[in-house]
Amino acid sequence: MLERIRIVLVGTSHPGNIGGTARAMHNMGLSDLALVAPRCEPISAETVSRASGADTLVHQARSVESLEDAVGDCTLVVGASARSRTLPWPMLTPRQLGARLPDELADTDSRIALVFGREDSGLTNAEMQRCHAHVHIPTNPDFSSLNLAAAVQVVTYECRLAWLEGAGDAEAPATEPLASHQELEHYFEHLERTLVEIGFHDPAMPRQLMARLRRYTFKARPERLELNILRGILTATQRQVAAAQAEPDAAPDSRHHGPRADT
Amino acid sequence: MLERIRIVLVGTSHPGNIGGTARAMHNMGLSDLALVAPRCEPISAETVSRASGADTLVHQARSVESLEDAVGDCTLVVGASARSRTLPWPMLTPRQLGARLPDELADTDSRIALVFGREDSGLTNAEMQRCHAHVHIPTNPDFSSLNLAAAVQVVTYECRLAWLEGAGDAEAPATEPLASHQELEHYFEHLERTLVEIGFHDPAMPRQLMARLRRYTFKARPERLELNILRGILTATQRQVAAAQAEPDAAPDSRHHGPRADT
Missing domain, CATH: 3.40.1280.10 (SPOUT methyltransferase, trefoil knot domain)
Structure with missing residues (x-):
């Protein structure tokens, strides 16, 4: 044409x-x-x-x-x-x-x-x-x-x-698979648990915190890989909490043994 | 406009x-x-x-x-x-x-x-x-x-x-103020520092981690208030790291004295 x-x-x-x-x-x-x-x-x-x-x-x-x-x-x-x-x-x-x-x-x-x-x-x-x-x-x-x-x-x-x-607009970018609803819900559970552990969130006084974090997450439309990274961060955070509550010599060497997401 | x-x-x-x-x-x-x-x-x-x-x-x-x-x-x-x-x-x-x-x-x-x-x-x-x-x-x-x-x-x-x-229709939805570029960059710095502290991120082997987290954050278009919540979470996480590296009796009582974002 x-x-x-x-x-x-x-x-x-x-x-x-x-x-x-x-x-x-x-x-x-x-x-x-x-x-x-x-x-x-x-x-x-x-x-x-x-x-x-x-x-x-x-x-x-x-x-x-x-x-x-x-x-x-x-x-x-x-x-x-x-x-x-x-x-x-x-x-x-x-x-x-x-x-x-x-x-x-x-x-x-x-x-x-x-x-x-x-x-x-x-x-x-x-x-x-x-x-x-x-x-x-x-x-x-x-x-x-x-x-x-x-x-x-x-x-x-x-x-x-x-x-x-x-021409049917062949310019559509390839996308990564998005996280499923279920995967998102597992993430939110993990997130809430971690926020309680680090003392940031009190389920007895929720003050819309989880609602806000849900809405924020939905806006981003996470891919599965991104959600895996976020969960890796939560796990690494929980490990610090465990170390803080344990004997000092049980503290993990964060530099070398911390979990890593496969990015 | x-x-x-x-x-x-x-x-x-x-x-x-x-x-x-x-x-x-x-x-x-x-x-x-x-x-x-x-x-x-x-x-x-x-x-x-x-x-x-x-x-x-x-x-x-x-x-x-x-x-x-x-x-x-x-x-x-x-x-x-x-x-x-x-x-x-x-x-x-x-x-x-x-x-x-x-x-x-x-x-x-x-x-x-x-x-x-x-x-x-x-x-x-x-x-x-x-x-x-x-x-x-x-x-x-x-x-x-x-x-x-x-x-x-x-x-x-x-x-x-x-x-x-x-110019025809002046109907605009009411929105919360978005975080500015500078506020986002301060958040990314805080995020990266925290990820290093919890052992999740090694700047010497970045593996696109920060790039992926940037992209994820940009997709969500954080409002200023949301960014404040995220930074509050980072601060609470860093407090756990500090406690994990300190004497056990210096560990914060996460339940009652942890920082809270005003949600």
Whole structure:
């Protein structure tokens, strides 16, 4: 899907922005770049520096004279708009644009162009009206003009998210098995016993202590391994209590014989 | 809400990225910038050029020596992570982070730090483990490293969207004040000291124990009161250790004189 989304830069002045755009595109898995009448040499030291390894996209970019030449084969052309226009146009947020992509690109012949204007003046009204829809990135009204590559970054990020969602979102992290209810209850018994032994808890005057510790533990959703560590700590604590109540020469050498959880 | 989100740049090398970050922040309505041990002169011609009018944020930025100094007062510290770590940490997408913001910032004393690492090497493992959660921007696995300012742009864009959405409904649940980063770090120090004393932990053979306990604690998002209880338990435990190592008649009567948290 992403390979059928083209980024079109119109009248770009700064080669650094072309490099930054290439990097943003490549980061998000896009590769089709078109440059319409750039007002600078597209490939310069600054391009390469800002592209940071993605300058192949600039080398492969088609360079054309008019917007028309860049988007002729596209089934949807969306222009980035910083300003509200006198004539309201179908207006999308980047997120709404993303939400439309799967349908828009369902047909394998379909192709989308996302068009970004000049650093200083954006797209002309004539260019905006060639676009089927406009996309506007919500910005601080007091400081609304995004850097060109930053705008491309935001819009292509939404494209990638839409694509990942459509792909069934394979980015779920592997998780450790959680402790079972029963294991948690055994832990709470062990905890309460230990707190009594160290003199921190008096079941005759509970003052919500165990309720608070339960709630705290539930918030953490302990994994089985984590619970084993916590129980190991309780056991080591109980050993100290036993030593404190025994003869001094029975005190355990805590450094070398203390229990250790297998972490 | 946005004014209580701090962007923290750690060890930045390129002034242009500091300028680009300031512009991205200002575009999205954020203003609180902190620079941790920058590896360049933060304010240069390139900063001003890339900031494009937002360089006041750099002038107002606090410059500090350590991550700790930059995030001590924050109730949630989220580190940007490009890599999957050996020890999985609570991991958010930028969108999930945005969804959490209204609740996280409901208490007007709460404050969030979003931490971004070095251009070449990101955050160290130690720095990552000081973060309560990690945020990962989904990128092309073949070209995953975003420009620093571009990463800030994406994450702050999600912050702004969340703020715009939340601006509709001002219903926030009443919450207890959360422990600050600094309070959590003091707890971890106390915990580690106690684990050494009871013979459960050997700093010379750490085996990820403290990292696991940090992660567990961050999952639970301790309230200040909960942290006070946990520290009370540690103090009571240490008293047992002291007694175990002392003369038997010096052992405390755990039942009646043990410390108690005010629950």
